[in-house]
Amino acid sequence: MTKNIASYLVLVLFTVIVLSVSFSSNDSIVDLSKYSTAGLELNYTVSLDEGIKDDILLSNDEDNEFSPFLGKSFVGFKEAIGFKESRGNYAIVNTFGYLGKYQFGTETLKMIGINNPEAFLKSPKLQEKAFIANAARNKWILRRDIKNFVGRRINGVLVTESGILAAAHLAGPGSVKTYLRSYGLDNFADGFGTTVQYYMKRFSGYDTSFVKPDRRAKAI
Template sequence: MIKNIGGYVITALTICVLLYASLSSNETLDLSKYSTQGLELNYTVSDESDYSDALLASNDTEELFSPYLGKTFVGFKEALAFKESRGNYFTVNNFGYLGKYQFGKETLKMIGIHNPKNFLNNPALQEKAFIANAERNKWILRRDIKNFVGKRINGIVITESGILAAAHLAGPGSVKKYLRSYGIDNFADGFGTTVHYYMKRFSGYDTSFVKPNRKAKAV
C-alpha cells in the first residue's frame, strides 16, 4: 500500500511539473521525452468493509471464504468444499477420498458412479454427486431433522445444514447415533474431525434447496 501511495505521489508531482512548464513557457513541450514505462499504474485499493461479513461465523482463518455467498445453499456447499479440499476438484487425500467434496468410492457407488477416475476428472459430475448425496442423506435423516432441529446438544443448536454437513463427513448412520445419544456417540474421521465439529461449523445455512430423495443418483 505504501509503495502504491508513493507511486501516486510521484505521478502527481510529474504531472504538476509538466503543466507548470507548459503554462510558464512559450515553447512547445515535447511530450515524447516523457514516459510512464516502468511505473505501477494498475492500482487496486481494497475496501476493508468487504471483510466484515467474511468470517462466516468462525474465528478460524482457514474458514475465511467468500463474503458474498453468506448462508445460501451455494455458500453451504462451497464452504464445505473449502473445508474438505480447499475447493480442488482434482485432489485425492491420503485415505483415497476424491475430489472437491472428498467422496469415498463406496458412497459414489450408492449414487450411481462406478468410475472414480472419470469422476475425478469431471467437475460437473462432482457437483451432481454432491446434490444427489445430500438428497439421499436428507431422506435417510428426515425423521431426525424433524425431531432434533432447534434442540441444543453439547452447547450447539442443531440445524438442518449442520446435520447434512455431518452426514457428508461421517455418513447418515453416524449422525443418527450422535443425535440419538445426545452427543455422546461422536464419530471422528481419520483426521480427527468430529460430527460435533461439522454440526457447529456448518450450522444455519439454507438447505431447503435439497429435497429428500431415497433413490437420488448423480447419473
C-alpha cells in the same frame, strides 16, 4: 424619479460591498488542492457479469477458492464444505483415498450411481451433481431426525438442518443418527480427528431448503 434611482444605486452598492467582504474572507476559501486527483487512474471500466450463469450445480470459480460473500445460501453451504474438505480442489485424492472437491469415498459414489472414479475426478460438473445427490439421499434418511432435533441444543451446539447434512457428508447418515439419538455421547471422528459435532457447529444455519429428500437420488 430621482429618489428611486438613488435608492436603487444605494442597494446595488451595498450588495457589492457584502459580496466583496464575503469572498475576501479567509474562512470562506476552500482549499481545492486537498482534493487533487493527480496520479489516480480515472479511466477504467468494470466488466459486466456476462459470463456468470445462474447454475446452482456448478461453481464458476476457476481458482477453486471459497468466497465468504456467498453468505448462508445453499451455494455458500456447498462451497464452504468443499473448501474445508479440499480447498476446492476437484482433482485431489487424499491419503485415505477420498476423491475430489468434496472428498467422496468410492462406496458412497457407487450408491449415487458413479462407478468410474477416474472420470469422476476429471469432471467438476459431475462432482457438483454428486454433492447434491448425496445430500438429497442423506436428507431422506435423516428426515425424522431433522424433524425431531432441529432447534435443540446438544453439548451447547444448536442443531440445524445444514449442520446435520454437513455432518452426514463427513461421517455418513448412520453416525449422525447415533450422535443425535445419544444426545452427543457417541461423537464419531474421521481419520483426521474431525467430529460430527464439529461439522454440526461449523456448518450451522445455512439454507438447505434447495435439497429435496430423495431415497433414490443419483448423480448419473
